[in-house]
Amino acid sequence: NAGVTQTPKFRVLKTGQSMTLLCAQDMNHEYMYWYRQDPGMGLRLIHYSVGEGTTAKGEVPDGYNVSRLKKQNFLLGLESAAPSQTSVYFCASRAWTGGSYEQYFGPGTRLTVT
Amino acid sequence: TQLLEQSPQFLSIQEGENLTVYCNSSSVFSSLQWYRQEPGEGPVLLVTVVTGGEVKKLKRLTFQFGDARKDSSLHITAAQPGDTGLYLCAASRKAGNMLTFGGGTRLMVKP
Numbered sequence: 001n002a003g004v005t006q007t008p009k010f011r012v013l014k015t016g017q018s019m020t021l022l023c024a025q026d027m028n029h030e031y032m033y034w035y036r037q038d039p040g041m042g043l044r045l046i047h048y049s050v051g052e053g054t055t056a057k058g059e060v061p062d063g064y065n066v067s068r069l070k071k072q073n074f075l076l077g078l079e080s081a082a083p084s085q086t087s088v089y090f091c092a093s094r095a096w097t098g099g100s101y102e103q104y105f106g107p108g109t110r111l112t113v114t
Numbered sequence: 115t116q117l118l119e120q121s122p123q124f125l126s127i128q129e130g131e132n133l134t135v136y137c138n139s140s141s142v143f144s145s146l147q148w149y150r151q152e153p154g155e156g157p158v159l160l161v162t163v164v165t166g167g168e169v170k171k172l173k174r175l176t177f178q179f180g181d182a183r184k185d186s187s188l189h190i191t192a193a194q195p196g197d198t199g200l201y202l203c204a205a206s207r208k209a210g211n212m213l214t215f216g217g218g219t220r221l222m223v224k225p
Binding site for chain 2: 004035040041042043044045048058059090092099100101102103105106107108
């Protein structure tokens with residue numbers, strides 16, 4: 001049981017380039033999330049999914065797209081990277097743990113846009 | 115302005131000292147969670163509190179949810195270097211809804 005995995009772990013992009021971040025979970029969770037973490041800002045929700053084939057916007061969705069073609073995978077795309085998207089990106093999935101929801105996070109992807 | 119304000123932002127203490135970090139808001143929440151994050155890793159859930167006035171203990175960590183469900187505190191007794199990390203509070207307004215995270219408190223415990 002690997003939990004939540006993210007690839008790649010590090011990436012450097014030039015302004016205008018595109019890339020896709022992959023998140024995979026083997027816990028059969030319905031809900032999945034993409035966050036970005038910047039110093040002093042905590043985690044901010046980019047997009048989320050409540051199940052296979054569904055996606056919804058979070059707090060900071062501009063400049064990002066997502067897809068949930070398979071239940072276990074949640075992809076985050078940057079079509080034209082900008083320096084403001086330099087951040088650490090975390091994926092999470094959610095489970096009901098008998099009284100409350102718990103989010104399980106991946107190890108993160110550190111993205112630098114130059 | 116963040117919905118959840120954490121204080122202090124940074125805390126550096128000696129091993130054995132006690133400390134308290136705070137998570138405050140003007141909004142009422144259905145539940146509040148505390149996470150700890152170590153460098154290079156994702157956050158890990160420590161506790162969930164759902165009832166106003168609730169107190170939960172996890173070894174040397176004591177968590178309290180305010181009576182009005184607008185704020186919370188985390189108290190660590192006799193801190194150890196292993197407690198070093200980023201502590202994040204997160205809350206949801208409705209059961210099952212999205213989580214909003216605070217900015218975090220970065221704790222360093224020196225041996």
